[in-house]
Amino acid sequence: MNDRKKVLIIDDEVELCHLLKSYFERKEYEVVITHTLKDGRDKLQSFNPDILFLDNNLPDGSGWQMAPQIALEYPTVLITLFSGYYPKVPPMPANAKYTVVEKPISFADIDKNLQALMQDAAQS
Numbered sequence: 287m288n289d290r291k292k293v294l295i296i297d298d299e300v301e302l303c304h305l306l307k308s309y310f311e312r313k314e315y316e317v318v319i320t321h322t323l324k325d326g327r328d329k330l331q332s333f334n335p336d337i338l339f340l341d342n343n344l345p346d347g348s349g350w351q352m353a354p355q356i357a358l359e360y361p362t363v364l365i366t367l368f369s370g371y372y373p374k375v376p377p378m379p380a381n382a383k384y385t386v387v388e389k390p391i392s393f394a395d396i397d398k399n400l401q402a403l404m405q406d407a408a409q410s
Contacts, residue, residue: 290314290315290316291315291316291336291337292315292316292317292318292333292334292335292336292337293306293310293315293316293317293318293335293336293337293338293339294317294318294319294320294326294329294330294333294335294337294338294339295307295317295318295319295320295338295339296320296321296322296323296325296326296329296338296339296340296341296344296349297319297321297339297340297341297344297368298321298322298341298343298344298345299341300321302389302391303319303321304319306339306391307319309393309396315337318333318335321344321345322344322345322346323344323346323347323349323352324346326340326344326349327352330356330359330360330363335363336362336363336364337363337364337365337366337400338356338360338363338364338365338366339366339368340352340353340356340365340366340367340368341368341369342367342368342369342373343369343370349367350367350369350373350375350376351376353365353367353376353378353382353384354376354377354378354379354382357378357379357381357382357383357384358379361379361381361382361383362383362407363383364383364384364385364400364403364404364407365382365383365384365385366384366385366386366387366396366399366400366403367384367385367386367387368386368387368388368389368391369388369389370388370389371388372386372388383403383406383407384403385399385400385402385403387399
């Protein structure tokens with residue numbers, strides 16, 4: 287049985303996606319990348335990730351506007367909202383497990399935020 291954590295990255299910046307994928311694969315995560323909201327929504331269902339990295343500005347819409355609905359539909363997914371600029375965070379459900387990271391991304395910040403999210407998830 288595969289107990290590796292699964293990461294889904296939804297971002298249209300191809301180089302950033304590959305950098306994140308490489309980083310998480312070195313940490314033994316299973317990683318899937320998509321570049322549109324539509325493909326990301328499809329992968330949420332089929333891949334069932336533990337962690338979601340969701341960009342704001344995508345070719346087919348705002349990832350952050352979809353974040354509250356994703357949090358409701360997938361309450362166990364740890365969501366990291368990220369963007370090149372810091373837009374207003376959408377109203378998230380009370381039990382949503384999420385964090386916000388501004389690009390450029392620091393792997394130290396990602397690790398710190400994920401550890402905090404995982405601890406919160408384990409306690410709830």
